[in-house]
Amino acid sequence: MSEPKSYRRVIRHVTTGFAVILVFLALILPDQITRLPPGNHWYTALLRVPIEALVAGAVLLLVPVRARRWVAAGLGVLLGALTVVKLVDIGFFAVLARRFDPVLDWTLFDDGFHFLIDSMGRAPAIGLAVGAVLLAVLLIAGMTWAMLRLTAVAAGHRRIAWSGLGAAAVAWTALFAMGYQLIGGIPVASHAAADLARDTALALPKDIADKRRFVAEAGDDRYRDRPGSQLLTALRGKDVVVSFIESYGRDAVENPAFDGSVLTALGDGDKKLAAAGFAARSGFLTSSTAGGGSWLAHSTFLSGMWVNTESRYRSLMATDRLTLTRAFGNAGHRTVGIEPGVIYAWPEGRFYGYDQVYDKAALNYHGPQLSWSPMPDQYALAQFQKFEYGKPNRGPLLAEITLTSSHTPWAPLPGMLDWDRLGDGSVYGPMVRAAATPKEVWKDDARIRAAYAQSIAYSVDSLIGWVAEYADDNLVMVFLGDHQPASVVVGQNASHDVPITIVAKDPKVFDRIATWGWTSGLKPAADAPVWPMNTFRDRFLTAFGPEGDPH
Numbered sequence: 001m002s003e004p005k006s007y008r009r010v011i012r013h014v015t016t017g018f019a020v021i022l023v024f025l026a027l028i029l030p031d032q033i034t035r036l037p038p039g040n041h042w043y044t045a046l047l048r049v050p051i052e053a054l055v056a057g058a059v060l061l062l063v064p065v066r067a068r069r070w071v072a073a074g075l076g077v078l079l080g081a082l083t084v085v086k087l088v089d090i091g092f093f094a095v096l097a098r099r100f101d102p103v104l105d106w107t108l109f110d111d112g113f114h115f116l117i118d119s120m121g122r123a124p125a126i127g128l129a130v131g132a133v134l135l136a137v138l139l140i141a142g143m144t145w146a147m148l149r150l151t152a153v154a155a156g157h158r159r160i161a162w163s164g165l166g167a168a169a170v171a172w173t174a175l176f177a178m179g180y181q182l183i184g185g186i187p188v189a190s191h192a193a194a195d196l197a198r199d200t201a202l203a204l205p206k207d208i209a210d211k212r213r214f215v216a217e218a219g220d221d222r223y224r225d226r227p228g229s230q231l232l233t234a235l236r237g238k239d240v241v242v243s244f245i246e247s248y249g250r251d252a253v254e255n256p257a258f259d260g261s262v263l264t265a266l267g268d269g270d271k272k273l274a275a276a277g278f279a280a281r282s283g284f285l286t287s288s289t290a291g292g293g294s295w296l297a298h299s300t301f302l303s304g305m306w307v308n309t310e311s312r313y314r315s316l317m318a319t320d321r322l323t324l325t326r327a328f329g330n331a332g333h334r335t336v337g338i339e340p341g342v343i344y345a346w347p348e349g350r351f352y353g354y355d356q357v358y359d360k361a362a363l364n365y366h367g368p369q370l371s372w373s374p375m376p377d378q379y380a381l382a383q384f385q386k387f388e389y390g391k392p393n394r395g396p397l398l399a400e401i402t403l404t405s406s407h408t409p410w411a412p413l414p415g416m417l418d419w420d421r422l423g424d425g426s427v428y429g430p431m432v433r434a435a436a437t438p439k440e441v442w443k444d445d446a447r448i449r450a451a452y453a454q455s456i457a458y459s460v461d462s463l464i465g466w467v468a469e470y471a472d473d474n475l476v477m478v479f480l481g482d483h484q485p486a487s488v489v490v491g492q493n494a495s496h497d498v499p500i501t502i503v504a505k506d507p508k509v510f511d512r513i514a515t516w517g518w519t520s521g522l523k524p525a526a527d528a529p530v531w532p533m534n535t536f537r538d539r540f541l542t543a544f545g546p547e548g549d550p551h
Contacts, residue, residue, distance in 0.1 A: 018154055019146035020472055023420075026083045026143060027052050028194045045443060048190040049172045057165050060151045061158060072151035076144030082196055083143065084136045084535070093492070100268045101207070102200055105310060112377060121439070199343075203364040214312050218305055223541055228330035234512055234544040239389065241477045243401040245459045247408070248481030250284060250497035251490045252456045253523050259447040266522040267459035271465035273503060273522075276468045278475075281510060282524035283517070285533040287415045287483040290496050295348075297482040297533065298402070304537030317351050324537055326353030328398035336388055338363070338401040340373070340380045352400070360386060363455065367425030368432040371405070373404040373426060374416040377462040380404075380424045385470050398476075403463065404453035406484060409438040416461050419469055445488060452489050460522075467503060476505040476542075499524050500536070511550050512543045 027050035043494040055410040056075055063071050085102065093101040120138050176189035222248070235431075251260045273280060287549060288308040289476055290330040299307045299316055302323040307313050329335045335355045339346065342359035349357040363383045365375040388394075405414065412435030415427055441451045464478055481498030484490050501522055504510065516539075519525040531539070 001516060003086060011406075012279075018150060019149040022146045023053065023079065023150065024050070026079050026086075027191055029083065029086050030192060031447050035345075047259060048188050049168055049175060050190040050193065050194045051172055052191070054165055054169050055173060056147075057154060057161065061161060061165075065155075068155065069148060069165065070311075072147045073144050075131075076147030077140055078194070078197070080140030080143030080146065081192055081201070081264075083139050084510040085200060086196060087135075093487075099199070101309060101311075167346060210309070211259070211311055211315050212304070214315050215319065218303075218316060218321045221304075221322055223327065223538070224322045227335065228332060228548055229460060231327050231331040231541065233331075233546050234508070234548065235328075236331070237395045237475060237508075238474050238476050238506075239399075239472075240333070241399045241401060241475065241479075242324065242478065243403060243463055243479040244294070244482045245292060245403050245404045245456065245463070245479060246302075246482060247485040248406065248459065248498060249287075249290075249484030249490065249494070250481075250492055250499065251484060252453065252481070253489065254526065255500055258453040261450075261453045261457040263462040263523065265464075268395045269460055269522050272464055272468040275503075276471070277470070277473075278467060278503055279507075279520070280501050280503045280507050280522050281513060281516070281518040281520060282499060282522060283501050283519065283528045284497045284524055284530040285480060285536060286530060287481070287496045287498050289482075290484045290494070291486040291516070292483070294402075300533045301480070301536055302400075304534050306534045307530065317348055323352050323391075324540065325398060325400060327541060329353050329355065333396045334388075334394070335396040335398045336400075338380055338384045340365075340375050341402060341404045341407075343374065351464050354400075357457060358383065365425040367428040369406065370412055370414065371409050371438055372407045375404075375506055376428060377403040377405040377459050378414070378416060378465065379422050379425050379428075381462055381466040382419060385466065404457045405462070406452070406459045409442060410448070410455045411436050411438045411441040413451065416458070416465060419465075427549070449489050452485055464522075473505050475503075475505065476509055477501075479503070497530055498533075512548055514550065515542075 010187070013018035028048045060068060060072055060075075070101075077496055085100065088100045092105070113125060115130055148200060172189045176187075204360050251487045252261070253259055253266065284438065285301075287297045288306055290297040296309075299305070299313055303316060303321050305312070305321065306318055306535055307316055325335050327336075336356040337349060337352070337354045339349075339357055339359050340355070340363055343361075346357060346359065360374045363375065363380060364381060365383075367375065369381070370376065378401065381401065384399060388397060388399060412432045414431055414435070417427065436451070441447050463477075467475065467477060478500070482495050483498060486494060487494070502509070502518075503515065517529050519528045
């Protein structure tokens with residue numbers, strides 16, 4: 001009889017030890033990988049004393065016996081849910097450089113799922129999604145079991161439990177008072193889980209308060225009621241193109257690890273522009289987002305409001321804020337949007353003030369899909385030329401063109417073709433079949449960075465190629481990045497800066513922005529001005545309005 005008892009004793013000790021490890025790791029796990037000690041010192045993160053364990057242990061020992069299991073189960077569910085939130089936060093920080101908003105960010109999971117489909121195929125993506133859901137369920141269930149197990153053990157050994165809690169409390173207090181930290185600045189006296197619980201619980205009231213402030217700021221607009229006759233007077237008769245290049249960040253032009261192909265494209269672009277009689281000036285803007293969330297950057301740039309959350313985006317869409325698009329419309333321009341990435345109804349088009357939106361269906365593409373990007377950038381620009389810019393006897397035009405070929409996963413990537421060969425896009429079939437697939441590219445970080453840079457170079461080549469091929473003397477182009485790419489390319493500590501460039505043939509355009517201090521050419525200098533993206537609208541409206549006349 002001693003052997004079965006000994007075996008059961010070992011099982012009890014093992015399961016108790018596993019419960020301790022599970023709860024301890026859940027309490028000290030950071031919500032960002034970068035908060036772990038650097039290099040080979042990651043293991044030192046285990047040398048921490050979590051205050052939450054001490055508080056929970058004391059509460060469970062003090063509550064009445066009848067309520068103890070219910071309290072333990074509730075704490076287990078709470079800790080499991082917080083652990084799931086931490087894991088989601090790790091993903092959000094890695095991709096979007098920000099924390100997950102438990103109130104408003106649920107819609108982004110659909111985008112993430114489609115990215116997985118593009119990167120690895122539908123079956124693996126579904127398997128990974130199902131696995132993630134099962135992991136979340138298992139974490140909550142496992143944490144609940146662990147809390148119940150530890151509560152039963154502590155209740156059975158109350159004197160030892162109280163002694164251990166007392167010693168740990170003294171240690172935590174001393175470490176907290178001394179501010180003792182591990183390598184990397186991580187405090188040994190941990191309260192990470194409590195901080196996360198507080199931030200998660202306060203997300204909704206914070207969102208509500210921020211929404212009120214944001215709507216009030218959106219209504220404070222000195223340009224909203226200005227008559228069209230006093231808007232953009234220096235661009236009367238000009239055709240203006242505003243183009244966003246997906247994921248075109250500062251690192252694309254300054255990071256020696258992968259910027260070679262981009263710098264070559266910009267250098268070649270300068271030569272093409274000069275040969276066609278055009279010039280360029282460039283600077284930097286600080287985007288409201290990173291790694292993704294292009295719509296946040298687009299709305300920030302066009303509205304002059306800092307839109308960095310889903311809550312702010314939705315609030316903005318419900319206002320009558322004057323956008324750059326609508327300002328051009330008020331000034332007498334026809335306003336169109338070339339939006340190859342729009343595949344569903346897009347009510348935002350009315351907010352921005354487009355007379356017409358050309359979405360994926362309207363652009364009539366019959367070639368192969370390029371992972372997330374529905375069509376090559378050169379094809380989208382060719383359709384813009386066909387449907388709008390190349391029309392005879394038309395009035396002045398404002399076009400906002402979103403280029404998508406540099407969207408993750410940056411494969412397969414098309415190449416430049418003669419403009420008269422594009423047809424309905426079916427010509428891209430053999431090219432795409434011969435190109436590297438996302439599965440091949442995403443096996444190696446260096447290859448990912450190279451593919452990213454090549455995609456940016458292709459977008460720049462497409463845009464400058466269109467100018468050289470079709471633009472007339474009245475064109476003014478503004479093109480910029482929406483945000484930096486994901487951290488797999490630029491790392492965790494990259495800035496949110498993106499390049500912005502104005503291209504024109506008329507020197508009077510550059511006279512209007514002479515005080516901006518921008519760099520000549522397509523590549524902004526390292527010391528070029530850096531402005532918050534939301535400030536551009538007012539600077540542009542001022543520079544090209546009556547008050548911006550340099551004479």
